[in-house]
Structures are given as C-alpha cells and as structure tokens.
Amino acid sequence: MVETRTLTLDEIEDLSFRALVAAGTSDENARPLAVATAATEADGVASHGMAYIPIYCEHVQCGKVDGQARPKLWNPRPGVLTVDARTGFAHPAIDLGFDTLIPTAYEQGIAALAIKNSYNCGVLGYHTYRLAQEGLVGLGFTNAPASIAPSGGAKPVVGTNPFSLAVPGPDGEPAILIDQSASTIAKSEVMKHAREGKPIPEGWALDPDGAPTTDPEVGLKGSMAPSGGYKGVGVAILTEVMAAALSGATLGIDASPFAGTAGGPPKTGQFFIAIDPDASSGGDFAARISGLTAAIQAQEGAHLPGDGRGAKRRQAREAGVAVNVATLERIEAILG
Amino acid sequence: MVETRTLTLDEIEDLSFRALVAAGTSDENARPLAVATAATEADGVASHGMAYIPIYCEHVQCGKVDGQARPKLWNPRPGVLTVDARTGFAHPAIDLGFDTLIPTAYEQGIAALAIKNSYNCGVLGYHTYRLAQEGLVGLGFTNAPASIAPSGGAKPVVGTNPFSLAVPGPDGEPAILIDQSASTIAKSEVMKHAREGKPIPEGWALDPDGAPTTDPEVGLKGSMAPSGGYKGVGVAILTEVMAAALSGATLGIDASPFAGTAGGPPKTGQFFIAIDPDASSGGDFAARISGLTAAIQAQEGAHLPGDGRGAKRRQAREAGVAVNVATLERIEAILG
Numbered sequence: 001m002v003e004t005r006t007l008t009l010d011e012i013e014d015l016s017f018r019a020l021v022a023a024g025t026s027d028e029n030a031r032p033l034a035v036a037t038a039a040t041e042a043d044g045v046a047s048h049g050m051a052y053i054p055i056y057c058e059h060v061q062c063g064k065v066d067g068q069a070r071p072k073l074w075n076p077r078p079g080v081l082t083v084d085a086r087t088g089f090a091h092p093a094i095d096l097g098f099d100t101l102i103p104t105a106y107e108q109g110i111a112a113l114a115i116k117n118s119y120n121c122g123v124l125g126y127h128t129y130r131l132a133q134e135g136l137v138g139l140g141f142t143n144a145p146a147s148i149a150p151s152g153g154a155k156p157v158v159g160t161n162p163f164s165l166a167v168p169g170p171d172g173e174p175a176i177l178i179d180q181s182a183s184t185i186a187k188s189e190v191m192k193h194a195r196e197g198k199p200i201p202e203g204w205a206l207d208p209d210g211a212p213t214t215d216p217e218v219g220l221k222g223s224m225a226p227s228g229g230y231k232g233v234g235v236a237i238l239t240e241v242m243a244a245a246l247s248g249a250t251l252g253i254d255a256s257p258f259a260g261t262a263g264g265p266p267k268t269g270q271f272f273i274a275i276d277p278d279a280s281s282g283g284d285f286a287a288r289i290s291g292l293t294a295a296i297q298a299q300e301g302a303h304l305p306g307d308g309r310g311a312k313r314r315q316a317r318e319a320g321v322a323v324n325v326a327t328l329e330r331i332e333a334i335l336g
Numbered sequence: 337m338v339e340t341r342t343l344t345l346d347e348i349e350d351l352s353f354r355a356l357v358a359a360g361t362s363d364e365n366a367r368p369l370a371v372a373t374a375a376t377e378a379d380g381v382a383s384h385g386m387a388y389i390p391i392y393c394e395h396v397q398c399g400k401v402d403g404q405a406r407p408k409l410w411n412p413r414p415g416v417l418t419v420d421a422r423t424g425f426a427h428p429a430i431d432l433g434f435d436t437l438i439p440t441a442y443e444q445g446i447a448a449l450a451i452k453n454s455y456n457c458g459v460l461g462y463h464t465y466r467l468a469q470e471g472l473v474g475l476g477f478t479n480a481p482a483s484i485a486p487s488g489g490a491k492p493v494v495g496t497n498p499f500s501l502a503v504p505g506p507d508g509e510p511a512i513l514i515d516q517s518a519s520t521i522a523k524s525e526v527m528k529h530a531r532e533g534k535p536i537p538e539g540w541a542l543d544p545d546g547a548p549t550t551d552p553e554v555g556l557k558g559s560m561a562p563s564g565g566y567k568g569v570g571v572a573i574l575t576e577v578m579a580a581a582l583s584g585a586t587l588g589i590d591a592s593p594f595a596g597t598a599g600g601p602p603k604t605g606q607f608f609i610a611i612d613p614d615a616s617s618g619g620d621f622a623a624r625i626s627g628l629t630a631a632i633q634a635q636e637g638a639h640l641p642g643d644g645r646g647a648k649r650r651q652a653r654e655a656g657v658a659v660n661v662a663t664l665e666r667i668e669a670i671l672g
Contacts, residue, residue: 232567281583
C-alpha cells in the first residue's frame with residue numbers, strides 16, 4: 001500500500017512552483033511547468049506529475065536543462081512559427097509559441113509550431129488539449145532518445161515518439177483526446193519491472209538481437225517493441241520526421257537520455273499543427289464529431305480516447321488528488 | 337500459377353484510360369486515374385492497380401461514381417483549400433487541389449487540402465509521393481466505410497483508415513514513404529480468404545461480439561482487428577477526424593461500401609497537409625533525414641518504409657510490369 005496525501009490542484013501547482021524555483025528555475029519558466037504538473041495529476045497520469053518535479057530540479061542543478069533559459073520565437077512564413085527553447089524547459093517554449101500559434105491558426109486556417117533545443121515536454125496531450133480548449137484541432141509530436149529498432153533491424157533508431165490529437169468539443173473540454181506512444185508499452189513500465197526484479201510480459205521489449213525477451217534488464221539493453229510491429233515503427237518515424245527533422249531538433253539517435261544526469265541537454269523537439277475546423281469543413285465539423293462520438297458512446301463498454309483522463313479531471317477539480325507521500329517528502333527536502 | 341503478360345507503364349496507362357472513357361468517364365477524369373494506375377502497378381501494389389479498372393468502370397456505369405463530375409475548388413483561408421469532388425473520382429479532385437496546394441505550401445510554409453463528396457483514392461501513398469517529388473513533406477489521410485470497432489465495443493465505427501507520410505529525398509524520389517492502414521491486415525485479404533474458403537490467422541478480424549475468429553465470413557460480419565489494439569483505433573480515429581470531420585465528408589458509419597454497386601456514392605473524404613521543410617528547420621531538414629535513413633540502412637536486414645515500392649518502381653520503368661491476364665481480358669471486354 002502506497003501512502004498518499006490529498007492535495008488540491010492549487011496546492012500541487014504551488015508546491016511544484018516553489019521547488020522548481022528553489023532548484024534554480026526562473027519564475028517565468030517554473031510557472032508553466034507547475035501548471036502542467038497540476039493538470040497532469042488531475043488527469044490521473046501520476047507517472048508524469050509531481051513524481052517528475054525532483055527529476056526536473058536535479059536536471060536544473062546538473063545543467064541538463066537551463067532553468068533560466070529564455071526561449072526565442074521566429075515567424076519564418078505566414079503559417080509557420082519556430083521556437084528555439086535554448087536548452088530550457090519545453091513548457092515555456094510551447095507557451096511562447098502557442099500565444100502566436102492560436103491566432104495564426106485562425107487567420108491562416110492552419111499553422112505549425114516547431115520547437116528545437118528542447119526537453120521532455122511531459123504529457124504531450126496536455127499541450128494539444130489546450131489547443132482544443134481554444135476551439136482548434138491540435139496535432140502534436142515529440143521525439144525522444146532512440147529506443148525502437150527499424151523493421152528488420154535490432155538497434156534502436158527512433159524513440160517511443162508519441163503523437164497526440166485533441167478535438168474541440170461543445171463545452172470547452174475536448175470531444176476526443178488521443179495521446180499514444182509508438183511502442184507497445186511505456187519504457188517507464190519496463191524500468192519499473194527492472195527495479196522491482198519482475199519479469200515483463202512477452203511483446204513489451206526485444207533483446208539486443210531483436211528477439212523477444214521477458215527480462216526487463218535485457219530489454220533495456222535491446223529495444224522497445226513497436227505497437228503493431230512495423231506499423232508502430234511507421235508511427236515512430238512519422239513523429240521523428242515532424243518533431244526532429246522539421247524542427248531542426250536533435251534526432252533520437254543523437255539525443256542524450258531524458259533520465260539520469262549524464263550527457264547534457266537532450267535538445268529534442270516538438271511539432272504542433274493547429275487547424276481551425278470551420279475553415280475546411282464549411283461549418284460541418286461539430287456535427288461530424290458528435291456523430292462519431294455518439295456512435296462510440298452508444299455501445300455498452302466502449303470508450304473514446306481521452307474519456308478516462310476527462311473523468312479523472314472532473315473529479316480532481318472537486319476533490320483534489322491523492323499524491324504519493326514519498327514524492328512529497330522529496331519535494332519538501334528541495335524546499336529545505 | 338497466375339498467367340501474366342508484361343506491359344510497359346505507358347501501355348498500362350493507355351489501356352486504363354481507354355477503358356475508363358469507354359465506360360463513360362470524361363477524358364479529364366480518366367487521365368489522372370490512368371496515370372495513378374500505371375504508377376501503382378509500377379510500385380508493385382497490384383491489388384490497387386489494373387485490377388481496379390473494371391470496378392471503376394462498373395461504378396461509373398451504375399452511378400456509384402460520376403465519371404463526368406467537375407470538381408470545384410475553394411480557398412477559404414490563406415492556408416486552406418477545399419475541393420468538392422461532386423461524387424466524382426478522387427484523383428481529378430486531388431489533382432485540382434494539388435495544383436494550388438503546392439505553391440500555397442511554399443508561400444505559407446504549411447497548407448492543407450480537404451476533399452469531400454469523394455471516392456476511394458486508391459493507394460494513398462501515390463498522392464503524398466507527388467508532394468515529396470515537389471520537395472514538400474506530404475501527410476495524407478483518407479477515410480473508408482466503418483470496419484473497426486472502438487475500444488471496449490464490437491460494432492464498427494471507423495474504417496481501416498490509412499495515413500501516409502512522404503518525405504522528400506535528394507534525387508526527386510521520397511527518402512521515406514509511409515502508407516499504412518489502421519488495421520492489422522487489409523480487409524481485401526480477409527475477403528480473399530473468404531472467397532477461397534480458407535481460415536484466417538487469429539488477430540486479423542473479430543466476430544460480431546468482438547471475440548477473435550479464424551472464420552473470414554464471421555470476421556466480415558464483425559470487425560477488422562486494429563493494429564496494436566487501442567492504438568490502432570487511435571490511428572483510425574485520427575484519420576476519421578482529418579479526412580471526414582475536417583473535410584465535411586461522410587463519416588465511415590454513414591458511408592456506402594466501396595465494393596459492389598449498391599448504396600450510391602460513398603462521399604468519403606481526403607485530407608492532405610503539405611509542409612515546406614526549409615521553413616521550420618532552418619535548412620537542417622535534409623541533413624536530419626539523411627542521418628535517420630543512414631542509421632536504418634546501416635543495419636543489415638533493416639529497411640525504410642517505402643524501400644520495397646521504390647525498388648519495384650525503378651525496375652518497372654526499365655522492364656515493365658507483369659499484369660494478370662484475367663484482368664486484361666476483363667478490361668479488353670470493356671473496350672469491346
């Protein structure tokens with residue numbers, strides 16, 4: 001049984017903010033990361049919530065991320081924005097980009113934001129969610145250090161590289177929120193099994209020769225299994241092309257690890273596309289989305305991508321979130 | 337052993353063109369379809385090549401597609417184009433859209449093309465390929481009649497809905513060409529097994545209650561298995577949102593079948609995004625892509641998405657393509 005303490009979302013944000021600042025992050029950089037941490041806890045994605053605050057603080061202190069960085073925005077074409085995160089946190093770089101991306105998407109009908117010299121952006125769907133809240137279809141990509149091998153090969157060339165799609169709904173909440181990695185399972189699950197000395201199910205990871213393994217240590221030396229075989233590799237390559245190649249960010253094969261303190265900044269990238277759905281659909285978009293979601297919700301037991309997070313979010317706003325006490329103690333130690 | 341005859345690509349295009357015109361297709365609509373048919377045969381995708389010409393002809397004759405349609409283009413926003421295919425073939429609608437999409441993508445940095453009231457567009461990667469030939473990153477989506485069930489449900493709500501990514505390469509050919517459906521296997525394979533009375537492997541299709549089946553007839557009454565489980569459903573929903581909802585096209589749940597003569601025009605949609613890679617990457621795009629492809633090609637046995645089609649294409653230009661004689665006889669019968 002894990003000991004927990006229930007905090008309000010404001011308390012989570014405040015604690016996260018103060019820890020990040022205590023570790024050497026500027027106020028402007030700490031705020032968006034603290035807001036995202038509270039939202040991630042509200043969505044029930046505890047693995048990417050407060051548990052990451054001590055890691056972020058350690059990375060500021062060791063120089064893996066520059067807590068004082070000031071991201072810089074360009075607008076090279078009418079529909080394209082770029083942000084150089086300057087080896088700072090992804091969140092303030094994305095915030096800076098979104099401030100211009102949102103009005104640009106409405107003017108142009110479609111607009112893109114490419115971010116380079118960036119860092120782990122946490123839960124990708126948190127960012128596309130905000131585009132949907134603004135009434136835009138948000139498509140997002142972020143690359144990660146290589147852990148998936150190409151079809152026919154055994155050596156990792158692309159990360160577990162998620163994509164996310166957020167579709168605006170009638171009440172300010174997304175009607176659909178897809179946020180999925182290209183691997184069968186998150187790498188953090190394999191790492192957890194390794195720490196606990198437990199075998200992993202077949203199909204999660206491959207050994208250094210590309211053969212299935214149930215030993216998490218062997219899997220971590222080999223590669224993560226792509227979801228659906230070569231089609232998962234295809235999704236990972238799609239994300240690598242968007243988030244790294246189109247952004248001029250560092251490829252997964254060249255990026256330093258997100259975990260640990262070694263290797264300096266990963267300098268990976270993010271890429272977002274925002275689309276005004278009324279521009280191309282002639283106003284039919286909302287009716288199509290409600291037709292699709294109704295067909296899914298009409299089936300007993302069926303669920304839409306994002307339903308689970310949405311339900312947790314509504315509950316967390318009322319009742320707060322139960323946070324692991326061990327995590328809180330690590331954060332309180334940073335605050336001294 | 338299937339009897340074949342070797343034709344040059346010009347012969348394939350000419351024969352396809354004449355058959356389509358003989359069936360009642362206008363010259364302007366038949367040409368892009370005939371060009372695509374030759375390219376598809378060159379790529380080795382025989383299932384979507386000349387084998388489709390008799391079906392297209394039958395669909396013109398029964399009114400499932402309007403062979404005389406004149407697609408209409410709008411430009412509702414600086415970065416967004418829409419085409420109403422007016423229940424005609426997808427290919428001339430896409431051609432009309434691409435003529436404006438390509439210069440618009442270079443001007444704006446990113447541009448989108450949404451097509452509604454459309455039809456089966458054949459091999460999706462044929463269309464994105466042409467964007468890559470123009471130096472653009474091409475991302476494409478097309479929806480199809482519903483055949484994949486939602487997670488937790490059993491009744492189909494989305495089609496096998498492919499997406500395609502084409503990445504420009506140094507020599508006018510794509511460096512990477514991804515073209516993959518959201519299902520484990522193409523529905524045509526299940527139909528082929530049903531015709532031949534052969535069982536299908538477990539994992540291809542599900543029965544009407546959502547349970548695995550090896551009976552192709554039962555699978556066709558149930559649903560197609562999504563690739564990688566819920567992540568395949570996610571990819572299918574992504575494509576449905578882009579190709580149907582953003583285009584104002586018909587959802588897969590409401591679309592008439594692509595096969596057979598019943599139900600009138602399917603009125604499904606396509607959605608393409610074209611991106612000038614130099615706009616956002618600061619000129620680093622080509623180096624990133626060659627870094628990624630080199631890391632894959634350096635591994636013995638590993639291959640890039642699109643490698644197989646590319647090799648066949650180069651061979652077909654030299655040596656032509658062996659075409660099924662039974663298909664040729666059906667086409668010659670149309671020509672009378």
